[in-house]
Amino acid sequence: MRKIVIYFFSIIIFTFVIPIIFTKTNQIEQVSNIEENNEEAQYEYSKYNTIKLLHNSTGEIEELNLDEYLLGVVSAEMPASYDIEALKAQAVVARTYTIYTIMHNGTKHERADICDNSNCCQAWISKEDRLNRWEESEKETNWAKIEEAVNDTKGKIVTYSGEPINAFFHSNSGGTTEVPINVWGGSGYPYLQVVATSGEENYSQYLSTVELTKEEVLSKLKEKHDEAEIDWTVDEPIKILEYTDSGRVRTIRVGNINLSGVEARSIFGLKSANFGAEMDGEKVVFSVKGYGHGVGLSQTGSDSLAKQGKNYEEIIKHFYQGVEIINY
Numbered sequence: 001m002r003k004i005v006i007y008f009f010s011i012i013i014f015t016f017v018i019p020i021i022f023t024k025t026n027q028i029e030q031v032s033n034i035e036e037n038n039e040e041a042q043y044e045y046s047k048y049n050t051i052k053l054l055h056n057s058t059g060e061i062e063e064l065n066l067d068e069y070l071l072g073v074v075s076a077e078m079p080a081s082y083d084i085e086a087l088k089a090q091a092v093v094a095r096t097y098t099i100y101t102i103m104h105n106g107t108k109h110e111r112a113d114i115c116d117n118s119n120c121c122q123a124w125i126s127k128e129d130r131l132n133r134w135e136e137s138e139k140e141t142n143w144a145k146i147e148e149a150v151n152d153t154k155g156k157i158v159t160y161s162g163e164p165i166n167a168f169f170h171s172n173s174g175g176t177t178e179v180p181i182n183v184w185g186g187s188g189y190p191y192l193q194v195v196a197t198s199g200e201e202n203y204s205q206y207l208s209t210v211e212l213t214k215e216e217v218l219s220k221l222k223e224k225h226d227e228a229e230i231d232w233t234v235d236e237p238i239k240i241l242e243y244t245d246s247g248r249v250r251t252i253r254v255g256n257i258n259l260s261g262v263e264a265r266s267i268f269g270l271k272s273a274n275f276g277a278e279m280d281g282e283k284v285v286f287s288v289k290g291y292g293h294g295v296g297l298s299q300t301g302s303d304s305l306a307k308q309g310k311n312y313e314e315i316i317k318h319f320y321q322g323v324e325i326i327n328y
């Protein structure tokens with residue numbers, strides 16, 4: 001009889017109690033997994049929620065909320081007169097650039113995450129300074145537009161293969177963007193390709209001419225090259241030898257010295273490496289298209305595409321190939 005009772009209880013334990021315990025533990029584990037994932041996601045996001053911004057002029061570091069910081073970047077980097085979809089594209093790109101910079105250049109500014117110099121990181125201006133530079137009549141509408149660009153794209157960033165992209169941008173491409181390898185060397189990023197954008201030529205403030213005398217050219221060349229090696233008495237002292245696929249200068253010969261287009265841009269103070277060069281009597285004339293390195297998103301190109309009816313996601317996907325726009 002006792003054996004039968006034990007047998008009976010064993011059956012009950014195996015068929016009912018143990019499964020119930022298992023199910024409970026499983027549910028508890030599942031719940032704790034979900035909580036962990038949530039915590040992880042929140043942790044990832046909160047890491048970038050406060051930005052330590054270095055002010056280059058004073059050396060001060062200011063802590064700002066990410067979107068508050070982005071208002072200062074968008075309003076410093078792009079004219080408020082540009083189309084709202086271009087401003088939104090700029091906001092998403094600036095947010096992506098910020099997160100990428102923090103993830104990859106953690107020690108660039110020691111205690112700060114990013115600085116306010118456009119030649120180093122990206123430009124930033126305080127709301128007070130920004131408003132002071134606008135006409136009284138446009139202050140309110142301009143600032144509202146900047147806020148709309150940042151707030152309507154809240155949390156959105158550009159990714160490639162699930163990772164935030166290195167979201168380079170520049171003022172005006174002159175019609176075609178450049179691949180990074182032709183500017184900085186190294187290996188390229190697959191999402192940064194040569195893309196043509198119509199309407200860039202309409203921003204005529206980005207067409208420029210630099211005229212230098214032969215003496216000025218030689219003196220600038222001497223800053224970077226040994227004077228004894230320079231010979232101007234060659235057949236054609238100014239000659240472009242090769243172009244990149246985007247139509248920028250790859251190599252130009254000045255006297256007997258070969259320079260890359262990027263070097264020539266820096267030595268002669270040109271706005272981009274997208275230029276023509278010729279002698280006009282004793283003068284060298286550079287005719288320059290565009291402004292900036294030409295890699296990634298073009299700001300005037302974004303405005304031009306927006307005016308052709310493209311939204312900010314289409315604009316971003318035009319300048320960065322094969323990317324996704326996700327909610328971070």
Ligand SMILES: [Zn+2]
Pocket residue numbers: 109114115116117120121122
């Ligand atoms: Zn910086």
